[in-house]
Amino acid sequence: MLSFLKEEKISPDLIQGVENYRKEFPAPPELQPRIPVPHFHYYGKDVWEEAIAALLCGQNLLLAGPKATGKNVLAENLAAVFGRPMWNVSFHINMDATGMLGTDTFKNGEVEFRPGPVYQCAVKGGFGVFDEINMARNEAMAVLHSLLDFRHTVDIPGYDLLHADPACRFIATMNYGYSGTRELNEALASRFAVIQLPTISMESLERLLKDEFPALRSEARKAFCQIFKDLEKKCQESEISEKALDLRGMLDAIHLMEAGLEAHKALDLGIVNKSFDEYEPGLIRDVINLHIPGNYTKEEIFEG
Amino acid sequence: MAKLKYDAKRRRALNIVWDVSWDYHFDPDFLAYTESGTPDLYLNAVVGFTRKYYDVKLIHQMFEEMEDSALRDTFTDLFWLGLEYATYAKEAPVRPVLPYLRKQHARAYFDGTKLDKTGVAHEMQAARWHEVLGEGLDLHDPWAKGLYANLCFDPSWDTQQLCDHFRKITKKYFVSHFLVRESLEKVIISKGLGDFIDWLLPHVFRKQESVFNFLYSKKQAMDILAGKNAHNGLMAIITGQTASENYNYIIDCFGASIYPPRKMLDIDQAWCNGPHRGCHLHFTRGRLGSKGATGEASRWLQGAHAQRVKNLSYYKDHGEQCRKSIARLTHQLRSVMRMAQTRLPVPAKEGELVPGLVWRALKVNDSRVFFERETVSSPDFTVDLMLDASASRGEYQQVIASQAYVIAESLRQCGIPYQVYSFCTLRNYTVLTLFKDYADKKRCTNIFNYVATGWNRDGLALRGARQLMGDFTQTRKILIMLTDAEPNDDKPLVGDGLFSSSEYRDEKAVANTADEAASLRREGIRIIGLINGENQHIMKDARKIFGEDCVEVRDLDKMADSVGKMLCRQIESL
Numbered sequence: 001m002l003s004f005l006k007e008e009k010i011s012p013d014l015i016q017g018v019e020n021y022r023k024e025f026p027a028p029p030e031l032q033p034r035i036p037v038p039h040f041h042y043y044g045k046d047v048w049e050e051a052i053a054a055l056l057c058g059q060n061l062l063l064a065g066p067k068a069t070g071k072n073v074l075a076e077n078l079a080a081v082f083g084r085p086m087w088n089v090s091f092h093i094n095m096d097a098t099g100m101l102g103t104d105t106f107k108n109g110e111v112e113f114r115p116g117p118v119y120q121c122a123v124k125g126g127f128g129v130f131d132e133i134n135m136a137r138n139e140a141m142a143v144l145h146s147l148l149d150f151r152h153t154v155d156i157p158g159y160d161l162l163h164a165d166p167a168c169r170f171i172a173t174m175n176y177g178y179s180g181t182r183e184l185n186e187a188l189a190s191r192f193a194v195i196q197l198p199t200i201s202m203e204s205l206e207r208l209l210k211d212e213f214p215a216l217r218s219e220a221r222k223a224f225c226q227i228f229k230d231l232e233k234k235c236q237e238s239e240i241s242e243k244a245l246d247l248r249g250m251l252d253a254i255h256l257m258e259a260g261l262e263a264h265k266a267l268d269l270g271i272v273n274k275s276f277d278e279y280e281p282g283l284i285r286d287v288i289n290l291h292i293p294g295n296y297t298k299e300e301i302f303e304g
Numbered sequence: 305m306a307k308l309k310y311d312a313k314r315r316r317a318l319n320i321v322w323d324v325s326w327d328y329h330f331d332p333d334f335l336a337y338t339e340s341g342t343p344d345l346y347l348n349a350v351v352g353f354t355r356k357y358y359d360v361k362l363i364h365q366m367f368e369e370m371e372d373s374a375l376r377d378t379f380t381d382l383f384w385l386g387l388e389y390a391t392y393a394k395e396a397p398v399r400p401v402l403p404y405l406r407k408q409h410a411r412a413y414f415d416g417t418k419l420d421k422t423g424v425a426h427e428m429q430a431a432r433w434h435e436v437l438g439e440g441l442d443l444h445d446p447w448a449k450g451l452y453a454n455l456c457f458d459p460s461w462d463t464q465q466l467c468d469h470f471r472k473i474t475k476k477y478f479v480s481h482f483l484v485r486e487s488l489e490k491v492i493i494s495k496g497l498g499d500f501i502d503w504l505l506p507h508v509f510r511k512q513e514s515v516f517n518f519l520y521s522k523k524q525a526m527d528i529l530a531g532k533n534a535h536n537g538l539m540a541i542i543t544g545q546t547a548s549e550n551y552n553y554i555i556d557c558f559g560a561s562i563y564p565p566r567k568m569l570d571i572d573q574a575w576c577n578g579p580h581r582g583c584h585l586h587f588t589r590g591r592l593g594s595k596g597a598t599g600e601a602s603r604w605l606q607g608a609h610a611q612r613v614k615n616l617s618y619y620k621d622h623g624e625q626c627r628k629s630i631a632r633l634t635h636q637l638r639s640v641m642r643m644a645q646t647r648l649p650v651p652a653k654e655g656e657l658v659p660g661l662v663w664r665a666l667k668v669n670d671s672r673v674f675f676e677r678e679t680v681s682s683p684d685f686t687v688d689l690m691l692d693a694s695a696s697r698g699e700y701q702q703v704i705a706s707q708a709y710v711i712a713e714s715l716r717q718c719g720i721p722y723q724v725y726s727f728c729t730l731r732n733y734t735v736l737t738l739f740k741d742y743a744d745k746k747r748c749t750n751i752f753n754y755v756a757t758g759w760n761r762d763g764l765a766l767r768g769a770r771q772l773m774g775d776f777t778q779t780r781k782i783l784i785m786l787t788d789a790e791p792n793d794d795k796p797l798v799g800d801g802l803f804s805s806s807e808y809r810d811e812k813a814v815a816n817t818a819d820e821a822a823s824l825r826r827e828g829i830r831i832i833g834l835i836n837g838e839n840q841h842i843m844k845d846a847r848k849i850f851g852e853d854c855v856e857v858r859d860l861d862k863m864a865d866s867v868g869k870m871l872c873r874q875i876e877s878l
Contacts, residue, residue, distance in 0.1 A: 103654045106671045219400055230323055237328040239319055279312040283319045289345055290323055293404035
């Protein structure tokens with residue numbers, strides 16, 4: 001990953017900072033399997049530099065942005081770059097302290113504490129990823145305030161005071177517009193350095209497809225990228241829901257084409273069918289039809 | 305459902321235009337549909353390319369010029385044919401799929417029924433699609449060949465050059481061709497002959513001559529709405545209630561529509577069909593003052609103002625009673641909403657330890673000695689309050705306004721999104737006056753503008769309510785209808801057969817209203833009837849429409865409890 005940062009022309013000072021951090025906090029062998037090996041790279045020099053700088057300064061990160069902006073890809077990439085084990089916590093409306101820190105359980109005739117993912121992450125100095133943090137109620141998040149600010153501690157009722165490892169960082173992600181999401185209150189937001197992730201650029205999208213599908217012809221690559229950008233625009237204009245704006249779905253569809261499935265059918269599976277609305281699929285298919293012909297063959301899509 | 309389908313087609317056509325133009329604020333003058341009525345992918349893309357590459361204001365002016373021409377449809381088609389050529393040449397290098405789409409469109413053209421048609425526009429279009437398919441142009445006449453060559457607009461031209469060129473060719477190939485003397489130009493290019501043809505043929509027939517399938521220019525929408533193209537019967541002309549007069553009267557009394565003309569036309573086409581064929585829906589926020597109104601409309605507005613004063617005065621006189629009702633109803637609603645969000649403790653293997661249950665782990669090996677809290681929450685919902693404002697409500701106007709205010713204020717205090725509107729029918733228009741919409745957070749004192757007049761075509765009003773509810777994929781809807789359950793209108797209920805119309809009253813009107821209510825229920829809308837009237841069969845008819853979800857509300861005191869019970873039952877069941 002460090003070589004990738006150099007390719008991205010990230011500031012040498014920051015890369016040096018990451019190297020120093022890794023030397024200072026080497027991951028023990030038993031936690032190695034928790035260090036992610038990213039399948040995708042996050043592209044965007046500015047965002048990389050902001051994120052690395054914040055984490056090196058001991059701050060927590062809040063990655064905000066609409067769907068398909070690479071929030072989770074970046075979080076995973078950061079854990080990999082810093083060489084830290086990662087704990088992922090998916091937030092939901094009923095998330096409470098027990099779901100994050102741990103709960104009492106009954107074992108061998110005794111009540112004992114079963115640590116939750118945030119507790120383990122804090123103790124073992126990992127990177128905790130709070131996925132869709134604004135799905136949870138602010139009151140539920142209040143228990144984490146002392147852990148997320150300069151105190152780096154949290155009192156577990158009936159047990160002891162938990163001190164977070166100095167290597168520990170938390171990276172939260174949020175999509176402001178998702179249904180079921182709410183405003184983050186000031187108390188919580190002030191404990192994070194916030195990065196607004198831009199929508200993926202045409203150039204980055206092309207790079208992504210080039211990395212993932214080296215045999216993809218340039219014309220086909222451009223067409224798929226343009227389909228994605230057109231759908232993104234359509235979502236921004238609220239003409240369709242975000243269900244169809246699915247980068248993973250687009251990549252899956254191209255994999256299906258590679259395996260021999262006809263292009264339109266593959267895009268139906270990867271993108272169109274994700275909308276269960278009565279009319280949206282028609283709008284999405286029109287976007288696709290305005291970029292790829294009905295008889296698009298595998299030879300026209302892939303080289304060799 | 306007709307509305308949904310219609311809207312969906314238009315929305316889809318617009319989206320194609322926006323897909324290629326990337327201007328989602330662009331409201332094109334033309335949209336294209338195939339013969340089966342589905343949006344035409346290629347031609348709508350051409351509309352989008354035109355927006356992308358040219359100055360649409362100048363293009364719009366060009367079409368406006370053609371609007372008054374006797375050969376309007378022909379010229380429109382020919383101009384589009386020229387634009388198609390130029391935009392294709394510009395877009396093809398950056399959109400590799402375009403040659404494929406163009407060929408598909410050409411093939412579809414020859415597979416369609418348009419081949420039976422004759423005329424210059426058809427001949428030119430056929431030549432274009434022959435050329436696209438690599439076939440001969442099939443043009444033999446030198447005049448036609450010349451015209452076709454001139455319809456291949458040079459892609460390097462700007463919009464002004466395109467328009468100037470088109471003006472030249474219309475003059476050269478139409479005026480000169482049929483030319484006999486210079487003054488003929490006026491006949492072909494200007495309005496006189498167009499009006500004559502309009503008089504001879506109904507408007508639609510002439511419009512459908514367009515072989516390009518481009519429909520609905522903005523101007524036409526406005527003309528149709530204002531009744532300018534309607535055929536008025538003899539009685540309508542004698543009584544002065546022509547379609548155009550009626551439209552103006554409704555606007556003068558109730559205020560302008562909340563929707564733009566084209567949307568209003570869409571709404572009329574979508575909802576005013578079947579048993580309500582020939583009727584219209586008008587949505588307004590009402591009007592302030594009577595400035596500019598004359599005659600009957602002015603008198604009506606003065607009456608409406610006097611009624612507002614009476615409504616407010618009644619509310620003041622019964623202020624204490626109303627406040628108590630608001631408090632009671634608010635309390636009831638809050639309780640049911642709190643209940644809906646209660647977190648119920650359930651035994652679990654982890655969570656909050658319950659000492660009283662520990663023995664079960666030791667003695668009966670049941671390790672569920674903790675409580676976990678399971679949240680039970682109700683989905684989001686909104687409430688629509690719809691008030692019958694027909695003349696039969698005359699003597700209850702003040703009571704109804706106060707009752708409606710009590711309900712509205714309670715909903716507001718509970719933070720439930722709601723909207724309030726009244727409905728009445730006169731001169732073929734079922735008018736829905738919107739006092740407050742979901743987004744408005746203030747107290748709804750506009751309810752005191754409530755005034756009763758005309759008939760009540762409840763069936764059509766329910767369709768109107770559905771329109772005002774908008775999209776509700778994310779929220780549930782509860783509709784409260786304050787009515788006497790006695791639908792009546794002077795415009796008959798249209799049947800399927802030629803002579804099967806019947807008066808819109810009594811059983812048939814109740815049956816129609818019940819059908820429309822059932823249709824809303826099928827869409828998931830909960831409907832509650834608050835019945836207030838004199839007829840002794842009132843509840844019998846109300847049950848036909850609302851089933852068990854109706855209650856008689858006579859005075860303010862009992863209303864809060866009755867409404868509270870009905871509303872709470874609906875909220876709990878959501």
